[in-house]
Amino acid sequence: MSYVVLARKYRPQTFSDVYAQDQITKILKNSIEMNRIGQAYLFTGPRGVGKTSLARIFAKSLNCVNGPTPNPCNVCDNCVEITQGISSDVVEIDGASNTGVDDIRDLQKELLYSTVKGKYKIYIIDEVHMLSKHAFNALLKTLEEPPENVIFIFATTEPHKVLPTIVSRCQRFDFKRFPTETIVARLKYICEKEDIEADDDSLFLIAKKADGGMRDALSLMDQVIAFMDKKFVYEDVLNLFGVVKNETYLNIFKNIRKHNAKEVIESVHKVLENGNDIQEFISGMLDFSRLILLEKIGINTSEIPKNLKADMSELAKSFEENSILYLMSFLIKTKSDLKLSENPMLLTEISFIKLANLSDLKPIDEILNLLKNKPNITSVAPAKKKINFPPKYVSEPESKPEKILSHKSLSSESNKIIKKTAIDSQINITEQVQNESENYAKELDRNLVEREWNSIIEKIKNEKTIVGGYIDRMTQIENVSKKQIELTTSSDLAFKQIKNSQSIIEDILTKHFNFKVHLLIKFVKEKKVEKKIDVTLQEIRNKAPNIADFIDVTKSFISIK
Ligand SMILES: [Zn+2]
Numbered sequence: 271m272s273y274v275v276l277a278r279k280y281r282p283q284t285f286s287d288v289y290a291q292d293q294i295t296k297i298l299k300n301s302i303e304m305n306r307i308g309q310a311y312l313f314t315g316p317r318g319v320g321k322t323s324l325a326r327i328f329a330k331s332l333n334c335v336n337g338p339t340p341n342p343c344n345v346c347d348n349c350v351e352i353t354q355g356i357s358s359d360v361v362e363i364d365g366a367s368n369t370g371v372d373d374i375r376d377l378q379k380e381l382l383y384s385t386v387k388g389k390y391k392i393y394i395i396d397e398v399h400m401l402s403k404h405a406f407n408a409l410l411k412t413l414e415e416p417p418e419n420v421i422f423i424f425a426t427t428e429p430h431k432v433l434p435t436i437v438s439r440c441q442r443f444d445f446k447r448f449p450t451e452t453i454v455a456r457l458k459y460i461c462e463k464e465d466i467e468a469d470d471d472s473l474f475l476i477a478k479k480a481d482g483g484m485r486d487a488l489s490l491m492d493q494v495i496a497f498m499d500k501k502f503v504y505e506d507v508l509n510l511f512g513v514v515k516n517e518t519y520l521n522i523f524k525n526i527r528k529h530n531a532k533e534v535i536e537s538v539h540k541v542l543e544n545g546n547d548i549q550e551f552i553s554g555m556l557d558f559s560r561l562i563l564l565e566k567i568g569i570n571t572s573e574i575p576k577n578l579k580a581d582m583s584e585l586a587k588s589f590e591e592n593s594i595l596y597l598m599s600f601l602i603k604t605k606s607d608l609k610l611s612e613n614p615m616l617l618t619e620i621s622f623i624k625l626a627n628l629s630d631l632k633p634i635d636e637i638l639n640l641l642k643n644k645p646n647i648t649s650v651a652p653a654k655k656k657i658n659f660p661p662k663y664v665s666e667p668e669s670k671p672e673k674i675l676s677h678k679s680l681s682s683e684s685n686k687i688i689k690k691t692a693i694d695s696q697i698n699i700t701e702q703v704q705n706e707s708e709n710y711a712k713e714l715d716r717n718l719v720e721r722e723w724n725s726i727i728e729k730i731k732n733e734k735t736i737v738g739g740y741i742d743r744m745t746q747i748e749n750v751s752k753k754q755i756e757l758t759t760s761s762d763l764a765f766k767q768i769k770n771s772q773s774i775i776e777d778i779l780t781k782h783f784n785f786k787v788h789l790l791i792k793f794v795k796e797k798k799v800e801k802k803i804d805v806t807l808q809e810i811r812n813k814a815p816n817i818a819d820f821i822d823v824t825k826s827f828i829s830i831k
Contacts, residue, residue: 276488276495280460282323283344283353285331290452291320294443298324299340302331307338308441310413310422312398314429315445318485321425322362324445325394326352328423329360333388348388359388365397365426374401374408391420398424399431406433413439447482450474451572456484457491466495468502471575475507478573514541514551519558520581522622526597527588531626538622548614552605556598562586563594593628600625712785713752716812720747722782729778737771740764745791750812754788755779765793 282288285295301307311328313321330342330352342349351357363377377393395401401409413422413436424440426432448456457473460466476494480487490511494502497510508515518541525533541551564571565586574582589597604621611617731738741757744764749756759765768775768791779787 275492276460276464277485277492280456280488282320282327283330284342285327285340288320288324288327290448291324291445294324294445297443298328298331302338302340305338307332307421309416309420310436310440311424312429312432312437312440312442313423313425313445314442315427316447316483317427318480318483318487319445319447320484321445322394322396325423325425326360329357329390329392329394332390332392332421333357333359337389357388358386359390360392360394362394362396365395365400374405374412378408378412389419391417392423393420394423394425396425397427398436399426399428403433406436410435410439448484448487449482450477453477453480453482453484453487457487460488460491464500466500466502469504471504472502472507474573474575475504475511475513479511479513512546512550514546514554516558516575516578519554520578520585522555523558523562523585526622526625526628527585529626531623534622534626535619538618542615542618548608548618549605552601552608552618556601556605559594559598559601562589563591563598566591566594596628597625600628714750714755714783714787715752716747716750719750719755723747726779726782729782730775733774733778734771737767737775740767741775748792749790753786754790756790756792758792758794760794762793765791 285299288295311325313325315321327342330337330344330349331340332338333348333352334342335346335348336343337348344350344353348357348359352360355362361380363373410433416422422440424432424436429437429442429444454470454473454477457468457476461468461473472494476490477487480490494507494510498506507513518537522534522537525531525537538551542548561571561574561582562585565574565582566589586594600621604617607621608614608617727738727742730741740759740761740763744761745757745759745768747755748758757768759768768789772789772791776787776789779789
């Protein structure tokens with residue numbers, strides 16, 4: 271006997287076979303029991319969630335010799351013919367291939383003939399949104415005055431593309447994706463029936479890959495059977511689907527946690543050398559970080575494989591909640607950057623080195639506090655003096671010895687790359703001050719300018735003593751953007767002097783930073799020296815772009831599945 275694909279073999283045949291669409295089956299069964307059968311139904315939902323299966327079961331309920339009944343017998347001629355798709359009273363039309371007006375005209379003509387055996391003539395039109403506008407209009411005419419005992423069941427994956435005038439004439443049912451657990455349970459049942467030996471992890475992987483579609487899950491299962499016959503081996507299933515092992519993700523995250531960039535990059539290389547797609551790999555990283563997050567906030571999920579439970583819990587403990595969220599937002603950004611990148615490999619490497627270099631994030635409250643309470647940074651900062659905050663702002667809330675970045679284990683070459691690419695504006699400001707002696711920056715930020723300010727002023731004084739003096743004593747750094755420093759002064763004289771020497775100062779700045787820097791000098795009436803209390807996102811960005819990015823990204827976080 272030839273192989274019958276599982277999706278067909280295990281297609282639900284009764285209402286009780288239909289999984290996870292309880293609400294819908296209940297309403298349909300009730301309407302049959304109460305003899306309140308509508309003339310048009312619209313089944314919407316993603317592919318493979320049982321729309322046409324349920325349409326057929328509904329058709330059987332209506333046309334079974336015992337019908338209308340919520341429990342079609344499945345053995346009478348009518349039931350059997352519907353199951354086999356050969357009933358002349360149940361017409362299945364694929365909207366995708368019958369889109370023309372003529373097809374609908376044929377349909378209208380056909381509606382004139384009465385039923386052959388059953389009580390109802392039922393038209394199941396799949397992918398109804400694919401019908402052309404003319405076809406829709408022709409259909410609408412039929413819907414306005416449907417012949418007696420004719421029932422339409424429309425199915426669509428894209429309900430927004432169906433004309434509202436049609437939708438409004440239908441009883442609408444929205445089908446949901448199947449939860450992974452439901453799919454796993456169904457796969458287990460099938461394994462039993464088919465004598466298949468499969469471990470939970472394999473089945474879980476199949477269910478996960480099917481993304482809520484039962485039909486997809488069964489087709490994937492067909493694929494696995496074709497390769498492995500009746501004994502599933504998790505490793506082989508992973509390879510077949512080109513899925514990166516959970517252990518690999520775990521390992522990468524552990525090394526990110528340890529700031530071990532070398533190991534992280536080696537793992538990434540291995541994954542990509544195995545032919546895995548970069549985008550899918552990053553998605554996998556995201557999925558895995560989601561599991562760490564769930565574990566962190568104490569949500570029990572069966573998605574974490576049993577053998578990894580202990581490791582996961584340990585990993586979750588080692589991360590701050592904010593760090594996980596930040597990691598996730600960073601991965602999301604990397605994923606979208608990759609789409610535009612001409613050198614995805616390089617971008618991936620840089621991104622993972624950055625990830626390995628993230629020092630710990632503090633709770634947002636703490637950061638805001640820090641910005642509120644620290645000494646006024648808008649005045650000209652004494653650069654070579656370190657910006658020494660009171661110890662309480664730089665010390666960690668709990669003492670964890672490995673919290674500070676350590677690049678010691680890396681070669682000096684890797685160290686250079688890391689310094690170049692490291693996100694250098696974490697809150698660990700003291701560390702930054704120490705690191706910045708070698709200047710690898712490609713754009714300005716406030717920290718950088720403040721640290722370098724004294725030596726810049728020295729250079730200006732060497733060229734233009736008086737102007738340098740004005741800048742030193744009578745200006746403050748108002749704003750720093752990527753390529754521009756904005757100074758303010760309340761002295762009319764200083765303003766004019768600096769303005770006149772603007773290009774010379776810009777040359778000095780440009781030489782100092784190794785990239786084109788613009789200077790903007792503004793005259794303000796009163797000197798702003800008061801301590802700033804309100805913190806804007808821009809200020810957070812100046813101090814810690816990562817945190818600002820994070821705040822930005824978290825706004826859209828709800829959309830992550
Ligand atoms: Zn029957």
